[in-house]
Amino acid sequence: MIYTTLNDLDTEQLTDIPVNIDYLNFMMGGIDRGIRNVHAEVSVMVVKCQLVPISIKDGSHEDSWIHSFTAQYIDEMIAEVDRMSMQPGIKQPVFLLLKIGRMILRLTKEQTVTVFPSFMSTTMYCDSQFQHIAAITEELTKRFPGHAIVFRTLNDIHHHEEISRFKSAGYHPLISRAVYLFDSKDSHSKNERKDIRKDIKRLKKSGYTVTDKLTDNEFRQLLPLYEQVYLEKYSIHNPHYTADFFRFLYHNMTLKWFIVKDDDQIISFMAVQQVGDTLFPAYFGMDQSVKGLYFMTSGLLYQYAIDNQLKINNSAGAKDYKLARGSRPALEYHLIYTNHLRGVQKAAYQLFVKIVTPFGALLLKNLQFK
Structure with a gap:
């Protein structure tokens, strides 16, 4: 039935x-x-x-x-x-x-x-x-x-x-x-490990702050950041999310959030799903004008996987970045x-x-x- x-x-x-x-x-x-x-x-x-x-x-x-x-x-x-x-x-x-x-x-x-x-x-x-x-x-x-x-x-x-x-x-x-798959338990080259450390070091030097908390009036900042990347830069055929959808995800889904701020302004976010021992960056957005922001935000995901001995299904796109950090194509x-x-x-x-x-x-x- x-x-x-x-x-x-x-x-x-x-x-x-x-x-x-x-x-x-x-x-x-x-x-x-x-x-x-x-x-x-x-x-x-x-x-x-x-x-x-x-x-x-x-x-x-x-x-x-x-x-x-x-x-x-x-x-x-x-x-x-x-x-x-x-x-x-x-x-x-x-x-x-x-x-x-x-x-x-x-x-x-x-x-x-x-x-x-x-x-x-x-x-x-x-x-x-x-x-x-x-x-x-x-x-x-x-x-x-x-x-x-x-x-x-x-x-x-x-x-x-x-x-x-x-x-x-x-x-x-x-x-x-x-798609590009990362396993923190794999043997990674010196350069692959070095690139991840560089991403985190760059973030620490930037002065930006990282949190997993959102206040009620901050949800309106997420949608424009998503649209900058997926609709304006890439394709109108990507999903057209609503602001209320991000609010629902935050309050009702068990996601790991990485929210990067410049003072009080959100400049990037990543909401990560975990199933078993595998992470998936399901939702992402960023201010395209901020140099190196993709590296810094994604570095948080890789470091979290390493710290917790997890895998990442890092989806498609950004081939050179992902391969350089030890992801394997599939x-x-x-x-x-x-x-x-x-x-x-x-x-x-x-x-x-x-x-x-x-x-x-x-x-x-x-x-x-x-």
Whole structure:
């Protein structure tokens, strides 16, 4: 049974709740309260006494890439190619390929059910979320015969065994991104350790202060800092958060906050999620005009991981910085189940996966691993 509100759910039947209930309840009440450019209905079901949230996407909206294949693989790539310095003879064929990709995705109808949606760039999983893959898939294919079933953002280092299990269950890996993983217990070079120490030393010399506390009138400072980085510098296809969303996160989510201030003014922030022994910098923003601020703020994350012997899934981007500090590249995948679909829709999904995954993996290894 699918539940659209937690009030209808008999919680006594649950033995495993692998997600934050407050966050889930917030999203079930309407995603647009927190993320303006994601269109989906969030519901839950119970599979073998486990609470399983799902997000149902019907059709191709102008969505953020965190919840849309068209936005991730086409719109984001168009924006990326536009920023690149390419000769016209190269750029035009690339745009043609992206146009073909858009046509193929249009044939899929962009109808998906995402399992355990986090609405973050990276979904952090605990082990129990992979226990009932077959049962979850069976239930969802019955209830959503026209939707692809998706588990997002597994990487080939942390989730090597899980990806194999998904393949055995009939899922296909769709290449997503190159991500950078840091393990404080790894053997790191002298230069890698030195760069992290330099970041912290630079912060101490700056005179900036670091706190994990926010007062009620400071939340309005966070959104412009986020937008400077992710919407103005990078892409309008990144999530469009609301100020109230950051307020909700601070009060209701167990996140580690690094807030850097210049006197009373917040100049950067990072909100970090921890699942098991792995950290993920889920939310970040900074004043782009402050030189070296990214290094200093990220240095806090690396130092925290080292001090507590933790790992970091440092997501994508800033390749040179992350590699220089001992992060290791990995390929990230979405796992997609389409065997229950029919006709053109099924063929379009499978064609897209067969083209994008090998080509994308090769490209990422050549461009993002060194």
